[in-house]
Amino acid sequence: MGYKKKNRHVGIVGVGETKFSSHREDVNQAEMIHEAVRQALDDANLTMDDVDCVVHGNMELFEMIHQPDLWHTLGSGAYGKDAFRLTTGGTTGGTLACAGDNLAASGMYDVVMAIGFEKLQEGHTTGGITNMADPLWARKLQSGALTDSAAVKLIEEFGAERARRAAMTYRIIMDKHACLNPNSHRAFGLDWDQMDDLMENSPPLIGDLRLIHMCSQSDGACVVIYASEEKAKQITDTPVWVRDHITVHREETLDLCNNYYPTDTTHRFAAEKLYERNGITNPLEYFDVFEMYDPSAWWGTDWLKEFFLLEDDDHLKLVENKEIMIDGKMPINPSGGVIAANPIGATALVRVAEAAKQIRGNAGPHQIQKPVNHALASAFGGTMWTVLTMLEKELNW
Amino acid sequence: MQKAVDSADAYVIEGKLALPYSYFAGRVGSTFITALRDSKQILGVRCDKCNKVFVPPRQTCERCMADLRENWVQLENTGEVVNFTVVRYSDKHLPRKTPYILAMIKLDGADTPLVHILDEVKIEDIKPGMRVEAVFSEKTTSTILDIDHFKPIA
Ligand SMILES: [Zn+2]
Numbered sequence: 001m002g003y004k005k006k007n008r009h010v011g012i013v014g015v016g017e018t019k020f021s022s023h024r025e026d027v028n029q030a031e032m033i034h035e036a037v038r039q040a041l042d043d044a045n046l047t048m049d050d051v052d053c054v055v056h057g058n059m060e061l062f063e064m065i066h067q068p069d070l071w072h073t074l075g076s077g078a079y080g081k082d083a084f085r086l087t088t089g090g091t092t093g094g095t096l097a098c099a100g101d102n103l104a105a106s107g108m109y110d111v112v113m114a115i116g117f118e119k120l121q122e123g124h125t126t127g128g129i130t131n132m133a134d135p136l137w138a139r140k141l142q143s144g145a146l147t148d149s150a151a152v153k154l155i156e157e158f159g160a161e162r163a164r165r166a167a168m169t170y171r172i173i174m175d176k177h178a179c180l181n182p183n184s185h186r187a188f189g190l191d192w193d194q195m196d197d198l199m200e201n202s203p204p205l206i207g208d209l210r211l212i213h214m215c216s217q218s219d220g221a222c223v224v225i226y227a228s229e230e231k232a233k234q235i236t237d238t239p240v241w242v243r244d245h246i247t248v249h250r251e252e253t254l255d256l257c258n259n260y261y262p263t264d265t266t267h268r269f270a271a272e273k274l275y276e277r278n279g280i281t282n283p284l285e286y287f288d289v290f291e292m293y294d295p296s297a298w299w300g301t302d303w304l305k306e307f308f309l310l311e312d313d314d315h316l317k318l319v320e321n322k323e324i325m326i327d328g329k330m331p332i333n334p335s336g337g338v339i340a341a342n343p344i345g346a347t348a349l350v351r352v353a354e355a356a357k358q359i360r361g362n363a364g365p366h367q368i369q370k371p372v373n374h375a376l377a378s379a380f381g382g383t384m385w386t387v388l389t390m391l392e393k394e395l396n397w
Numbered sequence: 398m399q400k401a402v403d404s405a406d407a408y409v410i411e412g413k414l415a416l417p418y419s420y421f422a423g424r425v426g427s428t429f430i431t432a433l434r435d436s437k438q439i440l441g442v443r444c445d446k447c448n449k450v451f452v453p454p455r456q457t458c459e460r461c462m463a464d465l466r467e468n469w470v471q472l473e474n475t476g477e478v479v480n481f482t483v484v485r486y487s488d489k490h491l492p493r494k495t496p497y498i499l500a501m502i503k504l505d506g507a508d509t510p511l512v513h514i515l516d517e518v519k520i521e522d523i524k525p526g527m528r529v530e531a532v533f534s535e536k537t538t539s540t541i542l543d544i545d546h547f548k549p550i551a
Binding site: 023024025026027028029030031034047048061063064073074075077079119121122123124127128130131135136139 | 410412414415416417418419420421422424425426455456457459460462
């Protein structure tokens with residue numbers, strides 16, 4: 001059984017995002033979700049009556065509530081509708097995007113609403129995430145979601161000075177983008193003259209991973225509405241077409257019995273397959289924007305190589321030459337990315353929502369000025385799990 | 398009887414995960430709990446479109462998506478038993494020594510029942526439709542247990 005082409009085309013017709021924040025005492029979970037639901041419905045000019053199916057996702061255990069999709073009916077609009085709950089860890093938002101696309105493509109539903117949320121301030125993230133590890137081998141040793149594996153790899157390959165400088169350049173670029181995005185949780189106003197100070201003095205977490213490199217813990221929700229081609233064209237003049245998506249995962253990286261670093265990362269494997277079946281030979285030329293799930297500046301820097309199938313130090317040069325800035329050759333995360341806001345169950349869906357807004361041309365202050373026709377969005381989760389989604393302005397492939 | 402599984406030499410790891418949490422009640426929930434704590438008032442919200450009064454209150458009507466956050470209604474402290482059951486097993490997390498009665502109580506002026514403890518009554522005397530009233534706690538805990546229980550109206 002291999003990959004089959006979709007049954008019918010699907011377009012994104014509405015998106016909604018809350019402002020991301022370290023805490024939202026003013027709303028409960030359902031109320032926070034409702035903000036994004038309301039925005040997405042207004043964006044699509046739809047009412048809840050037009051939605052056939054609701055897909056809901058977040059991280060297990062993170063808010064210490066059971067059956068959150070049922071609780072959230074008070075805000076999600078799922079009352080009386082077909083509904084699903086997904087929870088695939090960090091990739092939850094990416095899986096929600098796949099499900100929205102697949103459910104609408106299947107013909108079962110014409111209009112599908114995907115909802116990702118997290119209120120990380122209500123729970124204990126590291127406590128929840130530690131459950132991922134095997135109680136016999138790894139649970140007593142695991143360091144939560146923090147790792148310096150990408151730092152080790154980059155320093156080994158390129159030397160400490162160049163690697164550290166590249167990661168901090170990536171970090172400052174992301175902050176500059178975050179400062180443009182009104183929804184950012186963290187936007188510090190970092191500048192180039194702070195490089196050396198941050199490299200020296202930002203509190204160390206693990207190995208060469210420092211606090212400044214790492215993503216935040218955020219509260220927030222994101223909603224994306226998917227519709228079949230026929231419906232999408234009725235609903236909006238600017239549908240964003242979901243061309244393809246791919247999911248790849250492997251679980252052995254936390255199994256200490258077989259602890260070797262994968263020879264091919266799931267990112268590279270996913271990217272190769274996705275581009276091959278869509279006839280894309282040069283992804284760096286093809287895409288106009290990439291919204292990457294970059295949990296840290298080290299990972300973001302290293303993963304450019306994997307997602308764009310680069311060799312040698314081409315990914316470092318992209319960063320060093322600031323080609324990944326919003327006005328560069330390959331804008332990465334005009335939104336500021338995951339380091340700027342990480343409401344985990346929503347995070348990967350935010351990547352898709354942001355990529356869709358870039359194609360529509362109404363992302364706001366962080367809109368790329370050049371035309372955006374082809375967008376890529378990624379999701380990442382433990383232990384090694386990749387979801388890639390390709391979005392298009394034109395339905396012409 | 399023969400054991401179904403041979404568990405000799407099978408090591409079981411005993412663990413305990415601490416999962417502390419906070420819960421942001423939101424403004425609607427906060428208003429409800431503050432009114433209960435400070436004024437011994439039970440508040441609901443009305444959806445005019447659906448012609449329903451909800452208690453506990455919610456910000457949005459899940460039927461019609463109307464915003465209800467300003468539509469406060471003060472309910473009576475009296476109501477009727479819709480249905481009930483008896484909790485008979487004991488466990489740490491339970492609020493009372495068992496057996497005790499859990500009842501669905503529809504307050505006068507509300508369309509939805511509230512789950513709470515029914516006390517000061519014999520189990521065999523309870524009937525759906527029975528008139529009851531709220532008994533407030535002497536000490537506040539800023540929770541729904543600021544209503545200590547409901548009791549029959551004499
Ligand atoms: Zn209503």
